Amino acid sequence: MTPTSAAGANWPDDSLRFDDRPPPGRAGPRPSPEPDGVDPLERYAAGIDTSDYVARVAPLIRAAVPSIGDLLDIGAGGGQLGANLRVPGQAWSVVEPAPVMQRRLQALDPAPRLVRSGWKEAGLPAACADTVLAANMPAPLTDPSAFLARCREWARRTVVWLVPAQHGPRGICLAGCLPQAWHGEDETPGVDIVLRGLSPSEQPAIVAEVAWTFTAVVADVARTARSLADRLGWPPDDPRRPDLLDHLAAQAVPVPSGHRLAVARTSAVLVWRTPS
Numbered sequence: 001m002t003p004t005s006a007a008g009a010n011w012p013d014d015s016l017r018f019d020d021r022p023p024p025g026r027a028g029p030r031p032s033p034e035p036d037g038v039d040p041l042e043r044y045a046a047g048i049d050t051s052d053y054v055a056r057v058a059p060l061i062r063a064a065v066p067s068i069g070d071l072l073d074i075g076a077g078g079g080q081l082g083a084n085l086r087v088p089g090q091a092w093s094v095v096e097p098a099p100v101m102q103r104r105l106q107a108l109d110p111a112p113r114l115v116r117s118g119w120k121e122a123g124l125p126a127a128c129a130d131t132v133l134a135a136n137m138p139a140p141l142t143d144p145s146a147f148l149a150r151c152r153e154w155a156r157r158t159v160v161w162l163v164p165a166q167h168g169p170r171g172i173c174l175a176g177c178l179p180q181a182w183h184g185e186d187e188t189p190g191v192d193i194v195l196r197g198l199s200p201s202e203q204p205a206i207v208a209e210v211a212w213t214f215t216a217v218v219a220d221v222a223r224t225a226r227s228l229a230d231r232l233g234w235p236p237d238d239p240r241r242p243d244l245l246d247h248l249a250a251q252a253v254p255v256p257s258g259h260r261l262a263v264a265r266t267s268a269v270l271v272w273r274t275p276s
């Protein structure tokens with residue numbers, strides 16, 4: 001089931017998923033473009049632009065990694081975090097498979113060196129960066145051991161992962177506005193799943209948590225409620241739909257371009273020194 005959304009909406013709905021499981025009612029492994037042609041990753045990146053994510057997360061990473069040096073960012077998205085962490089005069093490279101994010105990365109000034117592939121196909125040489133960063137990308141949850149081995153191979157000094165740590169849904173961001181009975185997701189913090197997926201010898205040297213707020217500006221709360229209900233797989237006549245609209249409307253704060261919805265998130269920063 002796909003949502004309906006009009007062109008021009010800032011954020012008609014939210015389908016970002018941090019893991020690779022398909023959202024309810026969806027067959028594919030990752031979000032596909034919506035009927036209005038706006039890629040869900042672009043909506044996520046626009047939300048990151050208006051959130052306090054970088055302001056809250058970057059200082060914690062800097063405290064854990066005082067000397068970032070040459071930076072390699074895997075699954076860089078719009079590059080907002082990497083652009084803040086990069087050290088002027090040092091190399092800044094990104095691995096990013098999504099064309100819509102590649103366009104954002106290329107538009108940055110300075111633009112990072114871009115590898116247009118997923119991490120498995122990146123083909124980078126060993127020890128190619130001082131710090132390897134992977135923030136909110138699927139591999140730590142879906143393939144932790146193999147991904148850590150690859151990150152360690154690339155890193156001369158440090159590997160940093162940022163993974164979801166809230167007790168709440170990890171998938172559709174705006175589902176974080178809803179009670180568990182509605183979104184139906186497992187609410188286990190992602191960091192617990194990641195750490196369980198690593199052997200004792202693979203555990204990070206540092207685990208630190210930071211709270212931040214995902215902020216989405218939506219043009220039309222009613223349309224966002226419809227889209228969210230569609231994404232949750234609710235049928236068109238589901239009696240909970242009016243309640244979902246009331247629930248979102250009660251949280252929506254009017255802003256000049258629509259309404260702002262905020263979702264509390266927690267991220268865990270995991271750090272490994274290499275060689276370990």
Ligand SMILES: C[S@@+](CC[C@H](N)C(=O)[O-])C[C@H]1O[C@@H](n2cnc3c(N)ncnc32)[C@H](O)[C@@H]1O
Nearest residue numbers: 074075076077096097098101118119135136137
């Ligand atoms: C939720 S976004 C996070 C973006 C950015 N790191 C941040 O923290 O804002 C996840 C990113 O991981 C990328 N990604 C997904 N699968 C990937 C893979 N196999 N290899 C590298 N990047 C991947 C997506 O294209 C997307 O840009």
